[in-house]
Amino acid sequence: MRDLITSLDSAxxxxxxxxxDEAGIVSFIRNETTAQLTNIFIGPLQPTLCLVDEADFEQAxxxxxxxxxSDETHFTAEEDWLCPACKESNPASFEVCWKCQTAKPE
Ligand SMILES: [Zn+2]
Numbered sequence: 001m002r003d004l005i006t007s008l009d010s011a012x013x014x015x016x017x018x019x020x021d022e023a024g025i026v027s028f029i030r031n032e033t034t035a036q037l038t039n040i041f042i043g044p045l046q047p048t049l050c051l052v053d054e055a056d057f058e059q060a061x062x063x064x065x066x067x068x069x070s071d072e073t074h075f076t077a078e079e080d081w082l083c084p085a086c087k088e089s090n091p092a093s094f095e096v097c098w099k100c101q102t103a104k105p106e
Contacts, residue, residue, distance in 0.1 A: 001098065002054035002080070003030075003091045005064065010047040016064050017049060025060050026052040050091075054080070081105065 007013050010032045020027045030048045051060055080089045083097040084105055090097055095104050 001089075001091065002051045002057055003093050004049045004051050004057065004060055005068070006046045006048040007069070008046065012069070013047050013049045016067065019063055019067065020049075020051075020056075020060055023059070023063055025056045025063075027056075027060070028052065048093075054089075 004027065005013065005016060010029060013029050013032070017027050017029060028050055030050050032047045051057060079092055081092065081094075081104055082089055083100060083102050085102040086097060086100045088097055088099045090104070096102060097104075
């Protein structure tokens with residue numbers, strides 16, 4: 001799993017997701033519900049479009065680049081980290097392991 005784009009506008013992320021769907025790239029939107037419930041956007045709680053398979057990252061970036069707005073954060077070459085407890089790979093933006101909630105090592 002890998003973060004691709006974060007945006008304050010979850011409808012826009014839905015649009016991006018439809019582009020990826022058409023290209024056969026599997027993705028999902030994280031924090032969509034959180035954002036709707038709280039209406040407060042803080043860092044990691046922003047709606048984020050994520051790729052299930054990080055091998056699709058380059059292709060997905062290329063597909064979405066022409067559509068992107070300048071106020072969006074586009075994740076680039078951030079290093080993933082390996083969970084010391086369960087050995088899962090986590091995106092750099094995650095502060096805890098998505099699988100077992102172990103804190104990111106310093
Ligand atoms: Zn873990």
